[in-house]
Amino acid sequence: MAGFTGAPGTGKSTLVDGLVALLRKQESSVAVLATDPNSPFTGGAILGDRIRMQRHALDPKVFIRSMGARGHLGGLSLATREAIRLLGAFGFDEVILETVGVGQSELEVAAVADTTVVVLTPNLGDGVQMIKAGILEIADIFVVNKADLEGHGRVVTELRSMLSLAPKGSWKPPILATVAARQEGLEELWAAVLAHREHLESSGRAGELAEQRLKDETAEVAAEIARNRVRRALDEDSDLAGRLLKEGTPYNTAEEILDRGPQR
Amino acid sequence: MSPTAVRPVRIIVAKVGLDGHDRGVKVVARALRDAGYEVIYTGLRQTPEMVVDAALQEDAQVIGLSIHSGAHMTLFPAVVQELKRRKATDIVVFGGGIIPDDDIAALKKQGVEKLFTPGTPLQEIVDWLRQRFPDGAP
Amino acid sequence: MKVRARDPKEAWKEDFESSPVRDDGIETSTISGIPLKPLYTADDLPRRSEEMPGQFPYTRGIHPSGYRGRLWTMRQFSGFATAEETNRRYKYLLANGQTGLSVAFDMPTLMGQDSDAPTSRGEIGHCGVAIDSLADMETLFGGIPLADITTSMTINSPAAILLCMYIAVAEEQGVPASKLGGTLQNDILKEFIAQKEFIFPPGPSMRLVVDSIEYCAKEVPQWNTISISGYHIREAGSTAVQELAFTLADGMAYVDACIERGMRIDDFAPRLSFFFDAHIDFFEEIAKFRAARRIWARWMRERYGAQSERSWKLRFHTQTAGVSLTAQQPELNIARTAIEALAAVLGGTQSLHTNAMDEVLALPTDKSARIALRTQQLLAYESGAANTIDPLGGSYFIEALTDEMERQAEIYFKRIEELGGVIPAIEASFFQKEIADSAFRYQRELEQKQRIMIGVNDFKVDEEAPIEILRIDPRLEAEQVARVREVRRKRDQARCSNALTALRKAAAGTDNLMPYILEAVRAYATEGEIMNTLIEVFGIYTEQAVV
Numbered sequence: 001m002a003g004f005t006g007a008p009g010t011g012k013s014t015l016v017d018g019l020v021a022l023l024r025k026q027e028s029s030v031a032v033l034a035t036d037p038n039s040p041f042t043g044g045a046i047l048g049d050r051i052r053m054q055r056h057a058l059d060p061k062v063f064i065r066s067m068g069a070r071g072h073l074g075g076l077s078l079a080t081r082e083a084i085r086l087l088g089a090f091g092f093d094e095v096i097l098e099t100v101g102v103g104q105s106e107l108e109v110a111a112v113a114d115t116t117v118v119v120l121t122p123n124l125g126d127g128v129q130m131i132k133a134g135i136l137e138i139a140d141i142f143v144v145n146k147a148d149l150e151g152h153g154r155v156v157t158e159l160r161s162m163l164s165l166a167p168k169g170s171w172k173p174p175i176l177a178t179v180a181a182r183q184e185g186l187e188e189l190w191a192a193v194l195a196h197r198e199h200l201e202s203s204g205r206a207g208e209l210a211e212q213r214l215k216d217e218t219a220e221v222a223a224e225i226a227r228n229r230v231r232r233a234l235d236e237d238s239d240l241a242g243r244l245l246k247e248g249t250p251y252n253t254a255e256e257i258l259d260r261g262p263q264r
Numbered sequence: 265m266s267p268t269a270v271r272p273v274r275i276i277v278a279k280v281g282l283d284g285h286d287r288g289v290k291v292v293a294r295a296l297r298d299a300g301y302e303v304i305y306t307g308l309r310q311t312p313e314m315v316v317d318a319a320l321q322e323d324a325q326v327i328g329l330s331i332h333s334g335a336h337m338t339l340f341p342a343v344v345q346e347l348k349r350r351k352a353t354d355i356v357v358f359g360g361g362i363i364p365d366d367d368i369a370a371l372k373k374q375g376v377e378k379l380f381t382p383g384t385p386l387q388e389i390v391d392w393l394r395q396r397f398p399d400g401a402p
Numbered sequence: 403m404k405v406r407a408r409d410p411k412e413a414w415k416e417d418f419e420s421s422p423v424r425d426d427g428i429e430t431s432t433i434s435g436i437p438l439k440p441l442y443t444a445d446d447l448p449r450r451s452e453e454m455p456g457q458f459p460y461t462r463g464i465h466p467s468g469y470r471g472r473l474w475t476m477r478q479f480s481g482f483a484t485a486e487e488t489n490r491r492y493k494y495l496l497a498n499g500q501t502g503l504s505v506a507f508d509m510p511t512l513m514g515q516d517s518d519a520p521t522s523r524g525e526i527g528h529c530g531v532a533i534d535s536l537a538d539m540e541t542l543f544g545g546i547p548l549a550d551i552t553t554s555m556t557i558n559s560p561a562a563i564l565l566c567m568y569i570a571v572a573e574e575q576g577v578p579a580s581k582l583g584g585t586l587q588n589d590i591l592k593e594f595i596a597q598k599e600f601i602f603p604p605g606p607s608m609r610l611v612v613d614s615i616e617y618c619a620k621e622v623p624q625w626n627t628i629s630i631s632g633y634h635i636r637e638a639g640s641t642a643v644q645e646l647a648f649t650l651a652d653g654m655a656y657v658d659a660c661i662e663r664g665m666r667i668d669d670f671a672p673r674l675s676f677f678f679d680a681h682i683d684f685f686e687e688i689a690k691f692r693a694a695r696r697i698w699a700r701w702m703r704e705r706y707g708a709q710s711e712r713s714w715k716l717r718f719h720t721q722t723a724g725v726s727l728t729a730q731q732p733e734l735n736i737a738r739t740a741i742e743a744l745a746a747v748l749g750g751t752q753s754l755h756t757n758a759m760d761e762v763l764a765l766p767t768d769k770s771a772r773i774a775l776r777t778q779q780l781l782a783y784e785s786g787a788a789n790t791i792d793p794l795g796g797s798y799f800i801e802a803l804t805d806e807m808e809r810q811a812e813i814y815f816k817r818i819e820e821l822g823g824v825i826p827a828i829e830a831s832f833f834q835k836e837i838a839d840s841a842f843r844y845q846r847e848l849e850q851k852q853r854i855m856i857g858v859n860d861f862k863v864d865e866e867a868p869i870e871i872l873r874i875d876p877r878l879e880a881e882q883v884a885r886v887r888e889v890r891r892k893r894d895q896a897r898c899s900n901a902l903t904a905l906r907k908a909a910a911g912t913d914n915l916m917p918y919i920l921e922a923v924r925a926y927a928t929e930g931e932i933m934n935t936l937i938e939v940f941g942i943y944t945e946q947a948v949v
Contacts, residue, residue, distance in 0.1 A: 044297035046949050051307045057314045068302050282509040284598030287639045290838050290949050291845050307947050333509050338524020382729045383858035
């Protein structure tokens, strides 16, 4: 499955919407998981991706699920991995993940997706240098959307020069131009996704990645369990909480809680 | 309390029919977000089928409709009917807009749980949702 | 004992600061958030040479004689159910002293759909009159001489079609198009921004607007081709400054489009008109109207080089603010409407609609519609408001506020320009986001009682007796459906079919579409058929909604 990430305003939803249209023309069924951040304070969110994909409403071969990142710092909730598995099991030909590039979400997407597509646009403000560390390593494909805008050429050039300095792997990430609002460049983009998929299979990376993902997910689940356990303990055990506040020992307190094991 | 501890209630808000007055639905969407709900605004010109289908795909517990066009006596019941047809009658339907009091009574009989009339404070909507779903999403 | 005489201004300042201040937490800024001083003095009067009514830049009014020359037109927006019912209501209003007609269409008509379309079900006749074809239009104006009245039609995406229907009805009455007076709302930009009754994408939508302006310049020269609207923008939640700026920016976009078509500005600008809201913050509205005239005059003369005075003069219709009305204690709405109407009159509006008190709940009853009309007559004949031109001109406060609104509007013009103009700004959701933010901010202020709505968040009453409201008979829907099917059955099929084919072909080209639409209308093609023909060529627009 392909994961799309990028800063807000890069037109990811429109891009994914266009790809869904393309895939439907090819008679594939598609599931889209779109993630938006929840407010860290209220926990609420306006999940705004579905509305960008209105043309697929009532198409029984298109399934769209909007997900909140739910306080997960990386931008993807734990439920996302489960959801991806389920969607695959339900027999969708293609599963597309879409998430907003805040926090560490690009790394999150890369850990979950077979092919990670990073979406950029020409009006990046301070230029490509502002792209966060880690993006170059995790992107399997770069897309410069809104390619009709001024500055497009510059973004591509800068990306190319940054990539030339990066360590070389066996896959050379292509840099593609799209104007998602006009359905331009989408066929080339999907072709690149398929090419990458092919590369993963033939190089044996697919199996490695799958294994790595299961391990990662296990670690994530463990971390979440531990987190919940700690929070619950601190909520319910006032002695413990009191000691923590008096002595200021997070590491010791955490160890103590985990040593206690699951509370019934 | 950690935001992940309780599953947020998920709400579809939509404008069904031809009416394009979206000031209210957008203000309500923001208020619901600020109150901790996950809100999916499906936009203008939705049909009852589209709204219910979205609610099912999104595993929403609530559907909120905003209608100012006078077509509420047709459109609210149509959504309730569609929920019946899709075997999803556990989804709660509420709404607002230009709806006279007599019609409110009639719509409640037809399965709309709550209707908020012009001038309702946002907090009242939030309070109602909180008491309706005190433990978050089931 | 010698007492040094205090400077009056300083004295006042000291006295004010040592006086108690109300602590009710209510905002003293305008409803749009413009901070207000407790007092304005001669020091606040902007330095400029004295402005005169009827003289550039028309801050004090576009006519030298103001309402002494002619009162504003009392033009009550009206329409519901069927053409027959509405025709009856029009005759009632005209008999009661209304001086111009204003047509409200129902949702399916506004959205270019026939009454028998599946998506029209439940929507017919509720918020206006159902017009499916020329036949309905003939009924609507039956017995009303179009040569003697002016009519405003509030319709946007299908505006060209309704105008052609009006022209065709006039033809049947023996009235040539050149004698017809009235206004077509026809303002598609504000649909993308606020009211959301768009159908086609921006490009073809603008083409239709320019076609109608170009056609009328030659064939219907007394017709106001467009009513560039701020009302809907304001009702969607914008501030007064945003209403002012976005409306005038839209106006400039239309001017640009017409010039691009090759028209000379003085050939069409005199027939552009405007439509503003009159909201409850009294003084802000008056300043807004005055600023609008000044800004438009300047831009027309200095930026566009218009030579004719008629191109510089901003003419506008006003409607009192629908969003200021409450469902609670609705009789209060009569008072609100009176205050708002007074602001419009003191602001120099050319024509005015006053809301009825029950409009939060339903379309007006005969009685409430009459009260609304009488409110205008009260202002015109009893209150003395019409006796002096721009009576608030020279007020320290009003002049300062007029300047401030102008200044803030110019800031918005720059931002819109930076975004590449109105249409790119629409596509970037600029206006929509500004409006949604203002709407939310206002709602928060209400909830925190920084702003009050009597009956809603203060001075509430527990039990209220329900007032009688207008109900649309649901049987009318079936009748209207039958009627449109009848029209389709009875017409000259060949003529209709040929007309639609010709229209489709022309739409794919660059001809002015008005003559083709007129022929289709005469052939009793229905509104939905004409719209669908155009949709085949133009496509349908889906907005990128922002919450």
